[in-house]
Amino acid sequence: MTKESVFSICGMCTVRCPIKVDTEDGVVKWIEGNPHDPGMAGRLCAKGSAGVAMLYDYERPQKPMIREGKRGEGKWRKVSWDEALGYISEKLNAIKEKYGARAIALSDRGGPFRDIHRSFLRAIGSPNYLNHDCTCARNVQHAALSLFGSGRKTFNYDYGNCKHLVLYGRNVFESLRVKAAGAIMELLDRGGKITYIDPRAAGTAMKATRYWAIRPGTDYALNLGIIHTVLRDKLYDRQFVNQWVTGLKELESFVIPYTPQWAAEETGIAAEEIVSFAHEIAQDRPAVIFHPGWMMARYSDSFYAVRTAYILNALMGAFETPGGLFFQKGPGDAGAKGLKSLLDTIPKPDEKRVDGCGWKHKQFDAGPGLMHLFYRAILDEDPYPVKAYIVFRHDPLLSLPDPEAQKTALDKLDLIVAIDANYSETGWYADVLLPSATYLEKSSILTTGKGLKPGFGMRKQAVEPRNDAKPDWWIFKNLAERMGVGEHFKFDTMEDFWEWQLEDTGISLSDLEKKGSVSLTDKPIWWDRMKDLKFKTPSKKIELVSSRLADSNIESFKPYQSPQKPDDGYYRLAFGRSPVHTHGRTQNNPVLSEIMPENQLWLNAAEAAKLGIAHGDLVQVTSSDGSHSGTINAFVTDFIHPESVFMVHGFGRKVPWQTRGYNKGLGDYRFETGLLDVYDPVGGANSLMECFVKVEKAG
Numbered sequence: 001m002t003k004e005s006v007f008s009i010c011g012m013c014t015v016r017c018p019i020k021v022d023t024e025d026g027v028v029k030w031i032e033g034n035p036h037d038p039g040m041a042g043r044l045c046a047k048g049s050a051g052v053a054m055l056y057d058y059e060r061p062q063k064p065m066i067r068e069g070k071r072g073e074g075k076w077r078k079v080s081w082d083e084a085l086g087y088i089s090e091k092l093n094a095i096k097e098k099y100g101a102r103a104i105a106l107s108d109r110g111g112p113f114r115d116i117h118r119s120f121l122r123a124i125g126s127p128n129y130l131n132h133d134c135t136c137a138r139n140v141q142h143a144a145l146s147l148f149g150s151g152r153k154t155f156n157y158d159y160g161n162c163k164h165l166v167l168y169g170r171n172v173f174e175s176l177r178v179k180a181a182g183a184i185m186e187l188l189d190r191g192g193k194i195t196y197i198d199p200r201a202a203g204t205a206m207k208a209t210r211y212w213a214i215r216p217g218t219d220y221a222l223n224l225g226i227i228h229t230v231l232r233d234k235l236y237d238r239q240f241v242n243q244w245v246t247g248l249k250e251l252e253s254f255v256i257p258y259t260p261q262w263a264a265e266e267t268g269i270a271a272e273e274i275v276s277f278a279h280e281i282a283q284d285r286p287a288v289i290f291h292p293g294w295m296m297a298r299y300s301d302s303f304y305a306v307r308t309a310y311i312l313n314a315l316m317g318a319f320e321t322p323g324g325l326f327f328q329k330g331p332g333d334a335g336a337k338g339l340k341s342l343l344d345t346i347p348k349p350d351e352k353r354v355d356g357c358g359w360k361h362k363q364f365d366a367g368p369g370l371m372h373l374f375y376r377a378i379l380d381e382d383p384y385p386v387k388a389y390i391v392f393r394h395d396p397l398l399s400l401p402d403p404e405a406q407k408t409a410l411d412k413l414d415l416i417v418a419i420d421a422n423y424s425e426t427g428w429y430a431d432v433l434l435p436s437a438t439y440l441e442k443s444s445i446l447t448t449g450k451g452l453k454p455g456f457g458m459r460k461q462a463v464e465p466r467n468d469a470k471p472d473w474w475i476f477k478n479l480a481e482r483m484g485v486g487e488h489f490k491f492d493t494m495e496d497f498w499e500w501q502l503e504d505t506g507i508s509l510s511d512l513e514k515k516g517s518v519s520l521t522d523k524p525i526w527w528d529r530m531k532d533l534k535f536k537t538p539s540k541k542i543e544l545v546s547s548r549l550a551d552s553n554i555e556s557f558k559p560y561q562s563p564q565k566p567d568d569g570y571y572r573l574a575f576g577r578s579p580v581h582t583h584g585r586t587q588n589n590p591v592l593s594e595i596m597p598e599n600q601l602w603l604n605a606a607e608a609a610k611l612g613i614a615h616g617d618l619v620q621v622t623s624s625d626g627s628h629s630g631t632i633n634a635f636v637t638d639f640i641h642p643e644s645v646f647m648v649h650g651f652g653r654k655v656p657w658q659t660r661g662y663n664k665g666l667g668d669y670r671f672e673t674g675l676l677d678v679y680d681p682v683g684g685a686n687s688l689m690e691c692f693v694k695v696e697k698a699g
Contacts, residue, residue, distance in 0.1 A: 001024055001025060002024065002025050002026075003022070003023070003024050004022070004023050005020055005021065005022050005023075006020070006021045006023070006460050006461075006462045007019070007020055007021075007034055007036070007458065007460065007513065007514075007515060007516025007517075008020075008021055008439070008440075008458070008459050008460045008461075008462060008516065009439070009444070009447070009457060009458070009459035009516075010031075010044075010048045010051065010439065011051070011438065011439025011440075011459075012047040012048050012050065012051050012054070012439075012582060012586070013047055013176075013582040013583075013585075014109065014110075014111060014582075015175075015176075015177045015178070016111070016112070017033060017034075017040060017044065017045075017048060017177075017178050017179070018033065018034035018036075018037045018040055018457065018516050018517060019031055019032065019033060019034055019040075019044065019048065019516075020032055020033070020034050020035060020516075021440060021462040023462055023463055026463050026464060027463065028051075028052050028055055028440055028462060028463055031044060031048060031049060031051050031052060032044055033048075033178065034515070034516050034517075036515040036516065036517075037179075037516075037517070039178070039179030039182060039183070040178060040179060043178055043182070044178065045176050045178055045579065046579065046580050046591075046592065046595065047176075047580070047581070047582055047586060047592065048178075049591075050586065050589050050590075050591040050592050051438075051439070051440060052440075053589055053590040053591040053592075054421070054422075054438055054586075054589055055438050055440050055441070055463070055466070056466070057588075057589065057590055059423070059588060059657060059658055059659065059660070060421060060422055060423070060435070060438075060469075061420065061421070061422070061423060061427075061433060061434075061435035061436075061469070062435055062466075062467035062468060062469070063078045063079070063435060063467065063468045064078070064079050064080065064081055064083070064084035064432070064433070064434050064435065064468065065077060065078055065079065065084075065432070065433045066079055066083075066084065066087060066431070066432050067430065067431045067432070067433075071407075071410075071411065071416075071429050071430075071431070072407070072428060072429045074428065074656060074657075076433070081468070081470065081478075084432060084434060085475075085478055085479060085482055086482070087432065088415070088417055088432055088479065089479055089482035089483050091388065091414065091415045092104060092124075092388055092415065092479075092483060093483060093484075095387045095388050095414060095415065096124065096125075096483075098387075099384070099385055099387055100125070100351070100384075101124045101125030101126045101349070101351075102125070102126055102127065102128065102349070102351040102354065102384060102386075103126075103384070103385055103386050103387045103388060104121070104124065104126045104128065104386075104387070104388045104389075104390070105126065105128035105129075105130065105354070105374065105386055105388070105389050105390070106118075106120075106121045106126075106128070106129055106130070106389070106390040106391075106392065107129070107130040107131055107132070107371065107374075107389070107390075107391050107392070107394045107396065108131050108132075108391075108392045108393055108394050109131060109132050109393045109394050110131040110132060110133060110368065112445075112447040112448070113444040113445055113447070113459070115341055115342050115343055115445050116342060116445065116472070116473045116476050116477070116489075116497075117392055117472060117476045118343050119342040119343045119345075119346055119476075119488060119489075120476040120477075120479060120480050120485075120489075121390075122343060122346045122347075122348065122349065123346050123480055123485040123488045123489075124480075124483055124485055125349050125351070126349060126351070127348070127349045127351045127352065127353050127354075128353060128354050128355075128369070128374070128386070129368065129369070130355070130368055130369045130370070130371050130374055131368040131394070132371070132394055132396075132399060133368050133685075134297065134370045134371045134372055134400070134679070134684065134685055134686055135295070135297045135371075135399045135400055135685070135686050135688065136294070136295045136296075136297060136685070137152060137293075137294060137295065137296060137297075137685075138297065138364075138365075138370065138680075138683055138684045138685040139296045139297065139302045139303045139306050139680055139683030139684070139685040140152045140292050140293055140294070140296050140306050140683075141365055142303060142363065142364065142365060142682065142683045142684060143292065143303055143304075143306040143307040143310055143683065144292070144310065145365065145548060146307060146543070146546040146548050146549050146556070147307065147310050147311070147314070147537075147542050147543060147544070147546065148310075148535050148536065148537065148542060149535055149536030149537035149538075149543075149548070150535075150536045151365070152292065153328060153450075154327060154328060155319075155325040155326065155327060155328065156325070156326055156328050156450075156451055156452075157180075157289050157291065157324075157325060157326075158289075158321075158322055158323050158324060158325075158326055158452075159180060159183035159184050159186075159187055159289070160183045160186060160187070160323075161287055161322040161323035162187050162192055162287055162288065162289050162323040162324070163192050163193065163284035163287040163288060163323055164192065164193045164194075164195070164280070164281055164284040164287070164288045164289075165184065165187060165192065165193070165194045165195070165288075165289050165291065166194075166195045166197070166281070166288070166289065166290045166291060166309075166312075167194065167195070167196050167197065167198075167204060167208075167291050168197045168198070168219050168291065168293055168305070168309065169197065169198045169202075169219075169293065169298075169576075170204075170291045170293050170294060171198070171202040171203060171204045171576060171577055172184055172204050173203045173204045173206075173207060173579070174202060174203040174204065174576075174577050174578060174579040175294070175577055175579075176577075176579045185207075188207060188209075193209040193210070193280075193284070194207065194208040194209055194210070195208065195209070195210040195211075195212070195277065196208035196210070196211050196212070197211075197212045197214050197219065197222065198211075198212075198213070198214065199213060199214060199215070199216040199574060199640060199641035199643070199644045199646075200213075200574060200576070200602060200639065200640045200641070200644065200646050201213065201639035201640070202576065203579070205639075210277070212267075212269050212273075213268070213639075213640075213641055214267050214268065214269060214641070215266065215267050215268045215563075215641060215643060216563070216572050216574065216641055216643055216644045216689065217299045217301075217563030217564075217572070217689070217690075218266045218267045218268075218562075218563060219299075219302075219305040220301050220304050220305040220308060220560060221258070221262075221263050221266035221267050221560055221562075222263055222266075222267045222269060222274070223305060223308035223309060223311075223312065224255055224258035224263060224308065224560060225258055225259065225260045225262065225263025225264070225267075225271075225274050226263075226274060226277065226278050226312060227251070227255050227258075227308060227311065227312065227315070228255040228256070228258050228259055228260065228263075229260055229274060229275050229278040229279075230278050230282065230312070230315050231248075231251070231252050231255060231315075233275075233278065233279070235278055235279065235281075235282035235315075236282075236315040236316065236317075237285055237286060237315065237316060237317030239317070239530070240286070240314075240317030240319070240529070240530075241314070241315060241317070243530055244314070244319070244533060244535070244541050244542055245314050245315075245541060245542045245544060246539055246541050246542070246543055246544060246545065247543060247544030247545035247556070248544060250544065250545050250556075250557070251311070251544050251557065254557040258560065259271075260272075260274040260275050266560075266562060268641075281316065282316070285316040285317060285318065286316055286317040286318045286319075286321045286323070286324050287318070287321065287322060287323025287324055288313075288316050288318050288323070288324060289313070289318060289323075289324060289325060290309040290310070290312040290313050290316075290318075291309070292306045292309045292310055293306060293309070296683075296685065297680075297685035297686045297687070297688050298685075298687070298688060298689045299563065299680070299687060299689055299690060300678070300679070300680050300681070300687045300690055301558065301560075301561065301680065302680050302683055302685065302687075303680050303682040303683030303684075303685075304558050304682070306683070311544060313325055314542045314544075317529075319529065319533065320526065320527050320529040320533055321529055326452060326526070327527060327533070327534065328450035328451055328454075329450060329451060329452060329453075329454050329525040330448065330450050330454050331448065331454055331505075331520055333454065333525055334454050334520040334521040334525060336454075336505065336506070336520045337504045337505045337506070338448060338505070339446055339447075339448055339456065339501045339502065339505065340500060340501045340502075340503060340504075342488070342489075342497075345488070346488055352383065353366055353369055354374065354377045354383065354384065354386055355369045355370050355371075355373035355374045355376075355377055356373060356377070356383075357369045357370055357373065357684075360383075361373070361684075362551065362552045363548075363549070363552040363554055363682060363684075364684045370679075370684050371396055371400055372400060372401075372676055372677060372679055372686055374386075375405075375406060375409040375676060376409075376677065378409045378410075378412050378413065379408070379409050379412065386413065387413055387414045387415065388413060388414060388415040388416075388417075389410070389413050389415070389416050389417070390417045390419070391416070391417070391418050391419070391420075391426050391427070391430070392418075392419045392420070392436075392472065393419070393420055393421075393436070393472075394424075394426070395420075395424035395425055395426045395427070395584055395585075396426055397424075397425040397426040397429060397669075398424065398425045398426070398583075398584040398650065398667065398669055399583065399584065399669065400669065400676065400686060401669060401672030401673075401674075401675035401676045401678070401686060401688060401691075402669075402672050402673050402674060402675055402676045403425065403669060403670060404673075405673075405674075405676045406676065407429065410429065415431055415432075416429065416430040416431050416432075417430060417431065417432045417434065418430035418432070418433050418434070419434045419436050419472060419475060420433075420434075420435075420436055421435070421436045421437065421438045421469070422585055422588070423588075423655045423657055423658050424584075424585075424655075425584075425653070425654060425655065427655075428654070428655045434470075434475060435467065435468060435469040435470070436469060436470070436471070436472050436475070437465040437469040437470060437471045437472070438465075438469070439459060440461075440462045440463060441461060441462070441463055441464065441465040441466065441469060441471070442459075442461050442465070442471035442472070442473075442494075443458075443459060443460050443461040443471070443494035443495075443498075444459040444473070444494070445473075445494070445497060445498075445501065446458055446498055446501050446502070446512070447459075449517065452524035452525055452526070453519050453520075453521050453522075453523075453524055453525070454519075454520050454521065454525075455517055455518050455519040455520050456502075456505075456507060456512060456517060456518050456520075457512075457516065457517040458498075458512040458513065458516055458517065460513070460516075461494075471494070473494060473497070476489075477489045477491075495509070543556075544556065549682075554682055558682075564690075564692075565643065566643055566692050567692075569611070569694055569695065569696065570624065570692045570693065570694050570695075571603075571607070571643060571644055571645040571692065571693060571695055572643055572644045572645075572689060572690075572691065572692055573644075573645055573646075573647070573668055573671055573672075573689065573691045573692065573693045574644050574645070574646045574689055575646065575647055575648065575649040575668040575688070575689075576646065576648065576649065577648065577649065578596055578599075578648045580592050580595050580596040581596060581648065581650055582650075583649055583650050584649065584650030584651075584653075584667075585650070586650075587650055587651055587653055587658075587660070587661035587664065588653070588658035588659075588660045588661035588662075589660075590660065593660040593661060593664075596648075597660070597664055598632075598633075598651055598664040598665035599632070599647045599648040599651045599665040599666065600632060600633050600634065600635040600647065600648075600665075601619060601621060601632045601633070601634050601635060601645055601646070601647050601666075601695070602635045602637060602639075602640045602645060602646035602647070603619070603634050603635065603636055603637070603640070603645050603695065604636075604637070604638070604640050604641065604642040604644075604645075605636050605637060605638050606638075606642060607642050608634065608636040611695065611696060611697060612697055613634050613636065613695075613697050614634070614636065615634060615635065615636040615637075616633055616634065616636075617633070617634045617697060617698070618631050618632070618633060618634075618697075618698040619631065619632060619633070619634045619695055619696065619697055619698055620695070620696050620697070620698045620699075621645075621666060621671065621693050621694070621695055622693060622694040622696075623670075623671045623672075623673045623691075623693060623694075624673070624674075624691070624692045624693065624694070625673050625674060627673050628670050628671055628673055630652065630666045630670075631666075631698045632647070632665060632666045645693065645695060647665070647666060647668055648665075649667075649668055649669075650667070651664055651665030651666060651667055652664070652665055652666045652667030652670060653667070668688075668691075671691060671693050672688060672691045675687065675688070675690060675691060678690055
């Protein structure tokens with residue numbers, strides 16, 4: 001019997017926790033958090049523990065398949081890898097010949113393992129890389145750029161020393177980042193405070209020292225009322241603001257009408273509570289964090305809600321200080337060389353992005369673009385036609401609004417290729433489906449972990465791929481070779497690639513394999529917060545009046561508009577996370593589907609009484625235009641705002657080969673009819689919660 005242990009990185013969600021995987025004779029027997037990481041200490045969440053079930057699930061894609069019937073009909077022909085890759089490369093080469101490489105697009109879920117597939121797209125000459133961020137953090141990214149000149153990942157959060165953590169629907173105890181959740185629990189144990197703001201009392205509200213059941217869509221109003229109080233009562237950090245902030249006078253003038261009394265009328269939070277909170281937070285500064293959020297694709301003014309949360313951090317002086325926000329330090333800050341990037345060795349295409357990000361829409365970061373603008377470009381063939389789409393570990397039909405509207409755009413494509421370790425709604429609609437190895441069956445590129453102690457991390461293969469699955473790096477390397485650009489992919493194994501990445505770093509593979517990661521410094525790196533902060537704006541300061549926004553004729557301070565109230569019998573549909581499931585990726589997992597087989601509809605108790613609905617009743621939910629309807633069990637509770645209903649995201653699956661998740665519960669995305677083109681005009685993210693549904697007792 002051969003027993004082995006491998007240090008790797010989990011792939012059950014986007015947190016990517018460090019793990020240890022134990023095997024016997026090539027079979028995974030145990031997964032736990034990496035014991036060498038103090039933040040993990042062997043701990044793992046339910047999703048991470050269910051990685052074994054995902055690996056050995058017979059309902060995952062097993063062989064390459066080419067569609068034979070209509071798209072989405074479910075008629076497939078199993079083929080060899082040679083035939084599948086030949087079919088794809090022939091189609092792509094024909095499209096490239098007729099329309100140019102710009103007619104080929106690729107999307108993924110983002111993250112640190114993108115170098116090889118992004119390099120494939122760049123090597124063939126296309127600028128059209130996209131990811132999921134239009135349904136996640138684009139508003140946060142653009143708010144950060146407008147204030148600091150750099151994106152949201154410029155900063156991280158020192159929960160361990162924080163005295164007061166403010167969360168706007170950032171459901172930290174159900175999301176679930178194991179290390180962060182542990183640090184936040186320690187914050188509470190030390191006497192620190194959490195203020196949780198959400199129309200629904202999610203799991204985090206149960207641990208919070210203050211919970212505000214805010215009226216949905218009024219986060220921006222609340223922040224304006226808090227800022228008004230902070231400036232009126234001189235509660236801000238004058239030394240920090242004088243040194244690092246521009247535009248304070250303009251902000252002071254703007255918030256004059258937005259008093260706590262005004263904010264109370266909008267939000268439902270008492271004015272005296274807003275004032276008390278502002279004074280309390282000022283006493284704890286600078287060790288405070290107004291978390292700007294993670295998934296902030298919510299309302300059409302979420303950009304300004306996020307921007308004002310960042311502004312509150314600035315007013316509290318909460319940058320580069322223990323207990324606040326700190327600049328993410330990289331290898332260079334530790335006096336070390338960074339990992340090599342394949343993408344950097346390939347010239348950027350001269351073509352403009354098809355979605356217009358960065359040129360037509362100058363306010364939007366060009367990096368991953370915006371998927372909803374990509375769909376519009378497909379339909380209009382403006383500025384040019386797109387004819388092929390490769391979707392890797394991404395499921396836009398389940399994550400973006402209105403899947404039927406998306407299909408109208410997708411039907412204009414000549415080729416859709418899905419690469420995934422699970423059957424997705426988008427993969428089921430593809431022309432070719434390629435089975436990707438799971439994270440336990442593959443090695444990925446080495447990653448750079450930025451933070452107070454930067455370092456490198458390794459995801460290492462634990463067992464051989466099952467069935468006919470292949471690692472994604474192998475798939476894209478072979479496609480590149482068949483498309484005549486193989487000269488950019490001069491490696492035969494991931495170990496070869498690792499050796500190349502590590503050149504000039506002074507770090508060896510054996511160094512990484514010992515513990516799964518290597519730190520580049522022994523001590524945390526802090527900069528002098530009054531001398532050495534590195535804001536990348538033209539002024540080198542935090543710009544409350546943004547030069548970036550001014551370049552696009554966008555106002556830095558937008559007058560508040562009250563959100564729409566639902567009609568009688570209608571409710572604003574909210575959605576969110578469960579600690580058991582990863583968005584829409586794990587509903588068919590053999591273990592997790594048993595723990596949570598379907599979702600429920602949270603409904604305010606007073607509203608339920610009006611509708612004659614009792615807890616557990618079957619209710620009918622109908623989209624505002626009447627085009628989509630479904631039934632679901634009611635979860636009647638006082639702990640949700642009366643204007644809102646809520647369901648956990650990712651259910652209502654329509655892939656019949658996923659027998660455990662098929663038709664279980666409802667999918668919020670299916671009720672977002674007509675919302676594919678509705679998005680925050682400044683932040684760019686989809687307005688996923690500008691959705692209203694009718695609720696009634698099922699017949």
